[in-house]
Amino acid sequence: MARALILASIRKGKTAINNPLICEDSKNLIKALRNLGIKIEQKNNSQITVYGLGKTLKAPPKNLNIGNSGTAIRFLIPILATQNFTSRITGNPQMQKRPMHDIIEALQKIGIKITSQNGYPPLTIYGNPKIHPKEIPIKGNVSSQFISGLLMAAPLFNNPKIKIIGNVVSKPYIEITKEIIRKFDSPYTIETDASSASYFFALGALGFKIKVLNISRKSLQADIKLLDYLEKMNCTIEEDREGIQVIGPTELQPLGKVNLKNLPDSAMTLATLACFANGKSTLTGLSNLRFKETNRLHALKTELSKIGAKVKELKDGLSIEGTNNFKSATIETYNDHRMAMCAGVLKSQIPGIKILNSSCIKKTYPEFWQDFDNANK
Secondary structure, eight states: OHHHHHHHHTSEEEEEEESOOOSHHHHHHHHHHHHTTOEEEEEETTEEEEEEETTOOOOOSSOEEOTTOHHHHHHHHHHHTTSSSEEEEEOOTTGGGSOOHHHHHHHHHTTOEEEEETTEEEEEEEOOTTOOOSEEEEEOSSOHHHHHHHHHHGGGGTSOEEEEESOOSSHHHHHHHHHHHHHOOSSEEOOOOHHHHHHHHHHHHTTOOOEEESOOTTOOOGGGGHHHHHHHTTOEEEEOSSEEEEEOOSSOOOOEEEEOTTOHHHHHHHHHHHTTSSSEEEEESOGGGGGSSSOHHHHHHHHHHHTTOEEEEOSSSEEEEOOSOOOOOEEOOTTOHHHHHHHHHHHTTSTTOEETTGGGGGGTOTTHHHHHHHHTO
């Protein structure tokens, strides 16, 4: 959704976006884009119309506040750097703890002036539309979203080469960005979000009969690869023209040791499922989970341990030994939407689970609990 909104805003003319995800993150991005002069109309939940301004946006009348949307701020920073005005972008207290060093360093090296709070928001960006570098080097070991932001902003910089330095986390998300840029047109239809679908795939693995619609295993979304790991846990995957259904086995098998660096969001779902598999699952390649809405590695270790699973926090992941002897618990969500949805998977199996601040799911999936309740009927 965020990619579609950004691309529609920096192209000239009218773009219809079908099947939009209307959540807190997208609302914050829409508000910011409107403050940059973009006209955006929403007549219903099935379509949004964006009237793009092309390369030149309008100076915002006030600070741009994107709440807790890391995606929005990482996509907007390079675009703001190409404008002929100075802007200040910030977010809520959680956002002000999320590192932006890599994109700041990349833009400063090509001559863009940016000031920050030691690499954290708020950021003041002194836009300069005259800077057209041949190449923009960017580190890829903290967030692929910095790279995606530069790829979308590339035409505004006169299409420099985006040079990725070092290891890249969540590489499939970069491929998604490239594919969306290549195919973007009006109308543009957004596919069902695979990260959000992962919790319902997990419920299927645990015995619920659920089909997730409008999604395919051929999707470029990184988190669709969750299905490969569910097969390793002895699940059966059935797909037809409508969508995908996961059929759980009599007994879930542990994953052994797996590297999940390319699907950090649904890795959390797998960590939750691993608690229900007798044996050891070691999930690696997840050091970047420390820099999300909360330190997700520590949060998962703390909360999953409460239900009786043996969970050890590793340098770049988690070691989990499942159990059949579950305990009821009060699960803290840390105001993190994905922690709350993982807690929902626990609640589907363990009587007495209580979830604190369960409404934080509105960040990306406002209807989650309604859909969860329907799935549990």
